[in-house]
Amino acid sequence: MKILVINSGSSSLKYQLFNMETESVLAKGLIQRIGIEDSFLEYENGEGEEIVIEKDIPTHKVGIELLLETLLSDDHGVLESMDEVEAVGHRIVHGGEAFAHSTIIDDEAIKNLEDVADLAPLHNPPNIMGIKVCKELMPDKPQVGVFDTAFHQSMPEKAYIYALPYEYYKKYGVRRYGFHGTSHGYVAKRAAQMMDKPLSELKIITCHLGNGASVAAVKNGKSVDTSMGLTPLEGLVMGTRCGDIDPAIIPFIMDKEDISASEMDDILNKESGLLGVSGVSSDSRDVEDAAAEGNHQAEIAIELFNYRVKKYIGAYTAAMGGVDAIVFTAGIGENSKDTRAGVLEGLEYLGVEVDYEANDCRGKEVFISTADSKVKAMVVPTNEELVIARDTMELVNQ
C-alpha cells in the first residue's frame, strides 16, 4: 500500500510518498514560492536522485499536478500509475475542538474545518486548499486529515481554560489547544518502546525544540498539558516567537511605539525569540556560534531558551506527580548537545543523571542519561510524516 502525505502551506507544499509495507519513503519533495515569481519543485526519489523543476506554479492545483507528474515520470518517477496510491494524508494545523483524532475528510469535515479556520488564519486555509485540490485531482482516493492539535484534546479543563471571561471560550473558542501533537505523540510512544515499558504506565515530558518549540506532559500515553496555547505563540522561546510574556506588555509597547495590533502581532511572532533577543539570527546554530564568540545578547538568548524549557520540565513534573522520561526532538532537540545539556543541568534533584558522552550525538534514538539515572533522558528523532501515513492507512483499512 502506498500513501501520499501532503503538508500544504500558503506558498509552499511538502510531500512524501510512503511504501507502507516497509514504511520507507519512495519519494519526497518540496514546492516553493507557489503564486510568487521563481517558483520551483524539488524532488528526490528513494534512490537518491534529486531534481529541481523551475516552473511557473501560480496555484496549489498546478503544484500538485506537477508533483503527481514527477511521481509518474518515466525518467525519475516511482509510480507506474496512480492506482498504486491508496490514499492521501494531509497535515492540518488546527482542528479546534471538532477533531480529537485523525479523520477521513468528507464534506462535513471540510465544513467543520472551515468553521475553525479563523483560529489559524495563516495555516488552515492553505491546508484546506491542499485537500480540496487533491479531492478534485484524485476523486477516487480517500483524503485523511491529521491534526497538530488532536493529541492535546485529552488535556483537562484546568490545563486548557484561560483565566479570561468564560464567554470568550464559549463565543470564540478562546482556550489552549497546543500544537506539534503528532510529534509529541510519536516520540512519547518511541520513548516507551526504548524503555521497554507500557506507554500507559509512564509519565513522559516531550520537548519538541525546532524553529517552533513546545513541551508536552504525556501521562499514561495522553497529553495532559502542553506549552503552546490558542496559537503556537505561547510557551517556550522560539526562533522568532516570544513564548510566554506578561500580556500587559502588548498594549504598553503598542502605545509607546504607536503601532497597530497586526504590527504588534508581527513583532511577537516574527521579530522576537532567539532572533529578537540575540539580534543575530533565528537559527540556533548562528546564535550558538555568536555566543561562543562572546556576543552577550546571543548568550542571553541561549540561556533564556534553555531556562524556559527547564522551567516547563519542573512544571510538568509537578503536573503529573513525577516524571519517568524526558525526550528531546526536532531540529534543536535532535542536534544540539549544548541545549540538551543546558536544559538538563541542575535537574539532578529530580533524578536526572546526564551521560555527557552519550549526549554527544545527533539525530538518532539514544539514551543520554546514565544507566542508573532514575529519570531517563533521551533523543528521539521525530517523524510526523510517518505518523500521518500510518494514521491514513489505518483509517482507510477500517
Ligand code: ADP
Ligand atoms: P521547524 O520544523 O520548526 O521549522 P526544525 O525542527 O527544522 O524547525 O528546527 C530548526 C532549528 O533546528 C534551527 O534553529 C536550527 O538551527 C536547528 N538545527 C537544525 N539542524 C541542526 C544541527 N545540525 N545542529 C544544531 N541545530 C540544528
